[in-house]
Amino acid sequence: MFSFFEHSKKTSKNYSPEPLPKTIKSSLSDNLALLKQKTGKSPDIIIRSLKIGNQPKVKAAVVYVSGIVDTQTINEFLIEVLINYKEKPGNEAGQELIEKIAEEVVSVGSIKTETEWSSLFESLLSGNALIFIDGAAKALTAGTKGGEKRAIQEPSTQSTVRGSREGFTESMETNMAMVRRIIKNPNLWIESIKIGNQTRTDVSIMYINGSAESAVIEEVKKRLKKIKIDSILESGYIEQLIEDQTMSPFPTLYYTERPDIVAGNLLEGRVAVFINGTPFTLLAPAVFVQFFQASDDYYTRFDIATATRFLRAFIFLISLLGPATFVAAITYHHEMIPTTLLIVIAAQRESVPFPAIFEALIMEVTFEILREAGLRLPKAIGSTVSIVGGLVVGQAAVQAGIVSPTMLIIVAITAIASFATPSFAVAISARLLRFAFMICAASLGFYGIMLALFMMVAHLCSLRSFGIPYMAPFAPFMPGNLGDTLVRIPWWSMKKKTQLMNHKNIQESKNKKSQSLKT
Amino acid sequence: MKILWIAALLLGLLLSYAVGLNYVLGFNLNKSLAKTMNPFRVMEIAEFIVFLVLIFFLFLNPVRTFFKKEKK
Amino acid sequence: MEKAQINLYQLFVLLVLFELSTILAPLGIAAKQAAWLSILIGMIGGLVLFLVYYRLYCYYPDVMPTEYMQILLGRFLGSVLAFLYILYFLYLAARVLRNFGEMLLILAYPVTPLFILNAGLVVVTVYTVRKGIEVLARTGELFAIVIFFLAASSLLLIVLTGLIKVTNLQPMMEVGMGKILETAFSETLMIPFGELIVFTMIFPYVNVNHSKKLRKAGLMAIGFSGIVLAFTMAINISVMGVSIVSRSPFPLLSTIRSIEIAGFLERLDVYFMMVLIIGGFFKFSIILYGAATGTADLFKIKETSRLIYPLGFIVLMFSLAMASSYPEHTYKILHSDAVLFTTSIPFLVVIPIMLLVIAFFKNR
Incomplete structure (x- = not known):
């Protein structure tokens, strides 16, 4: 629609100043010169020149990037064996010599011959060593990937009580x-x-x-x-x-x-x-239910797992609707709160100058600020933030009469609930939507909450993930696949692993029909 | 635009049905017209704003497609 | 027609949700203690009407009613009739919307303008219906689970608190069989059951390899929801007595309000409100979808989704203009012969039967 966006898009490509030549040459010095020029003589590109063979000696070079290669492999299995290679090359040209080296000399797991610069560069920069030999229009790439890596550790997210302690690394x-x-x-x-x-x-x-x-x-x-x-x-x-x-x-x-x-x-x-x-x-x-499942569920016994999953669904609802429901009840639906409780709340709110929605928004935003602050700080200072946040803001805000204690309780429960959702990805969307729900609750009470909920559910039902309806197996309802959703049936009764991920089982097909009405 | 014309036609017919019904029920023509238009004559500020927003969205899509066609 | 398909279970759910949205109204209360009987009689009439609609669908399983009307009656007459049906659907949608808004107004929002309440529902409905019948059906499936738990728990609570007094249901035939039949055919047949004509617009989307299965699903849905409605009315009367029920605009609300357990679990208005909103939402969106897909078919508009907002808007306007107050509105729906003879009877009974007869002779 707006043409000026399109202009800016085009300029972002073509970062390479001049294109690479396609294939390598047979002269070693030419190749090395090009290599140096293209990498801007970066000091971490190591070019080790050596001479191999005997009478005449042939010039060769091993090229690698220090830091991302396994130096020991390079020293022992490339450079050392190449230097010690004293066979007579005779009048063989470099072309044949290079094959011989690949087949008989170098003792590295993966070795390949390449002729194109682009693949050579890619290979070099991903940690392989290149071997050039004078007179050969080919080069060898030897698999020497290595370098410093983080060891396998316990994952920092999704930690479990039971189950493997291994977590993925960066490699x-x-x-x-x-x-x-x-x-x-x-x-x-x-x-x-x-x-x-x-x-x-x-x-x-x-x-x-x-x-x-x-x-x-x-x-x-x-x-x-x-x-x-x-x-x-x-x-x-x-x-x-x-x-x-x-x-x-x-x-x-x-x-x-x-x-x-x-x-x-x-x-x-x-x-x-x-x-x-x-x-x-x-x-x-x-699918949506997947975000409420943790790996523990499969390791603990089924009754515990099922109860935990229901708890999680409940937790999600609290973190989504907690403050909104409270605001709606306080603002519009007093009659739905039991009388004694209503009197207590009213007494607390007597001194609070704000309407419930402002009170809720203030506390929710404060909480989000605290959370965001605690996230980025070093651990030592993090505890200070929690003391300042918890004691000073919470306690003092109530004593100063800015918020009521009930609201503080609601916000605190919501906050804890939002951390108790197993998947951070869904917890964070609930946190975002919570504000929308609060505003709806403030403007139309429970009706507003229900309307927003309808919109959310309709949106969820319209989502698909790679062709699979997001709310499956609830909508479309697939009774055969309910065994591993909010409930987890015992392992012996789970004949197969769920077949949810199969298009054949989903909605639009005809063979599903006959079975679906019997329920 | 075609869609808006259809909508206008449907709304007109529906409103005339409402007026006609009032007429049949025993009000005279002026009274039935007035009864039909009553809810739109008394509006609170909030109501009016929502009303305007809804009308704005009603015209948003036709106008947008119109400009798109113009560009092509 | 948009390219979409729903399965039989989804059709069943939509039918039940559509029917059950009337659970809140004092259905057939003119028959006093026999209200539940008049609902059941109305249900039997509804089953017959459904069979009429179903036969029509069997003759033309792949096209919209707006199209087969043109096949049956000729291009001009058929188009006019289809257009009238679209108007009727819009009227129906406006009526549902108005009822819904007024109920909310009485229930919880005495000072909020009706326009705002109605506009809220219209906006959400338009958002959902724009996404197509599939999304609507899936949403229905999810909320059917919610409705099921609400119904089960409230029934449990009513039984647990010992509110049911069966003596309230006697004498059963206080008003006489004539009045019961009259109520059944003028009220209960039309309001929840006859309105199923909207589903003729949805039948072509149902993915079914054998049309008998569709009939089975439909009959089961109507039978199930009719029994639930009758049962609810019977419970209402048995809990509160017929005189309170006949004076109450929402007997179910009064029933739910009378639940009280342990001095804490009381005033479960939220239950009622959830049922009201879920029922109103689905009834309204199904009718709106029917109207929109019919209009798209009749006026040859490719994208149904673009029609939905304008139609929702005019329904919103008309829902306000159709009556100036709630008593006037209920009077117009239930007691005015002018409405009965211009809308319900011809559109729900006479024209479909007529069409069926023509179709029968044409396809002989």
């Missing part, structure tokens, strides 16, 4: 290995692409062939391939770029940093998207 290979260690099935397939013009981030999708539906896999791949962006720094980028609907407060992809959750979801037929550089892995498609 994609490690993460995928952790999942492979759980599912020892050759059908666990991985496909990899690079996204981001500048960052060239490795992104892999993982699924169980046969279990995941091919339509979903194709859709994930299609959406990933469509991404055109300069940088991918975290899985959040990918999530926002491939989700079904951007204009929604609710997440349509699930993210986790626990390998057991990923494994469980893969077995249910979902697709995992691993992004290098972040411990958070995406899972698609996601």
Whole structure:
């Protein structure tokens, strides 16, 4: 619509000053010169020149980026063996020598011959070592990825009472290995692409062939391939770029940093998207109930798990509607509060100068400020904030007569409830919507809350995640799949893992019909 | 625009039905017209603002598509 | 027609929600203690009417009524009739909206303008209906669960508190069979059951491989909701006695208000309000959807969704203009012959039967 937006879009591409030549030359010095020029002589690009063979000696070079390679491998299995290579090259040209080196000399796991500069650079910058030999219009890339990594630690989000203590790290290979260690099935397939013009981030999708539906896999791949962006720094980028609907407060992809959750979801037929550089892995498609499930539910006994899940649904409702309901009851529906309670509340509110909605908004905003402040501070200062917030603001606000104690209780319960939702992604959307609900409650009471609730539910019902209705299996109602939703039936009665992720079972098909009316 | 014309036609017919019904029930024509228009003559400020907002949204879509066509 | 499909269970849910929205009104109270009987008789009439609508659907399972009217009556006459039906649906929607707003006004919002209350429902309904029949059906499925829990818990509470006095239901035939039948056919047949004609606009969207299943779903839904309505009315009368019920605008509200357990669980008006809003929302949105999809079909408009807001707006206007007060409104609905003979009887009974006869001879 507005033309000036379009102009600015076009300028953001083409960061490379001049294009790379396509293939490498046979002269070593030319190649190295180009390498130096393209990398701007950055000091972390190490070029180790050496001479190999015997009579005549052939010039060669090993190139790698320090810090992202395993130095020990390079020293022992590349440089040392190359220097010690004393065979007579004879009149072989570099072309044949390089093959011989790849086959007989270098003892590194993965080795490849490349001729194109673009793939050489990509390989170099992702931690491989390059071997150039004078006279050969080819180069070898040896797999020497390494460097400093964070060790596997307990995940900081989604911690559980029971279950594995492993959490994902920033390295994609490690993460995928952790999942492979759980599912020892050759059908666990991985496909990899690079996204981001500048960052060239490795992104892999993982699924169980046969279990995941091919339509979903194709859709994930299609959406990933469509991404055109300069940088991918975290899985959040990918999530926002491939989700079904951007204009929604609710997440349509699930993210986790626990390998057991990923494994469980893969077995249910979902697709995992691993992004290098972040411990958070995406899972698609996601349904709404999934955000109320924690991995503990599957490890504890079913009755406890079911009760906990109902508690969580209740918690979500409190964190969404708590202050709104209170405001509505105070402002419009006195008759619905029991008389004795009403008298107590009225006595407290006597000295409060604000209407209930202002009181609620003040406290909610204060709480959000405290939360945001506590989030970014170092732990030592964080406790100060909580003392200032809890004691000074809470206690003093009541004594000063700005808010009533009841309101303080409501806000506190809401705050705790919003932290008790297992998924942060849904908890945060509830926090956002809470304000909308409060305003609706202030303007039309319970009617306003109900209207807003209808709007929210209609919106939720209209969402789809990679073709799966978001509110499944409640809407569309699939009685066969209710075993692992708000309730979790015992393992022995769960014949198969839920088949929710299969289009065949959903709504529009005809074979579903006959069964659905019997209920 | 076509949609708005249809809506106007439907509204006109519905309102004339309301007037006609009042007439049949025994009011004279002036009285029935007045009865039908009553709710719109007395409006509080809040009501009026909501009313204006709704009318604004009624015309938003046709105007937007009109400009889009113009551009093409 | 938008490209959408709903399944039979969703149709069942929508039918039940549509019917149950009248649960709040003093349905068939003119028959005194036999109100529940008049509801059941009305239900049987409703089943017959549904079969009429269903037969018409069987003749033309893939097209909208607005289109098969043109096939049956010729292009001009059929279009006029279809147009009249759209007007009738809009009138019906306005009536539902007006009832809804007035109920809220009496129940909890004595000083809020009716316009605001109605506008709130219209905005939310338009938002939902714009997303299509599928989303509406799914929303219905979710709220059906809510309604089920509300109904179960309130029934439990009523029984637990021992409010039911069966003697209140006697003498059953105080008004005589004639009056019962009259109430059944002039009131209960039309108001919750005959209004199902709106669903003829939704039948083409139902994904069904065998049309008999649709009949089964429809009959089950009507039977189920008729029994629930009759049962509710019987409970109302047995809890409060017929004289209070006949004077109360919302007998169910009075029944729910009389629940009191342990001095704390009392005045459960929220229950009533939730039922009111859920019922009003679905009834209104289904009728609005029917009107919009019919208009789109008749006037050859490709995007139904763009019609919905203008139609919602005119319904809002008309809901205010149709009567100047609530008593006038109820009078016009229930007791005025002019309304009965210009809207309910021809549109719900006469024309469908006529169409069915024509269709029968045309397809012989």
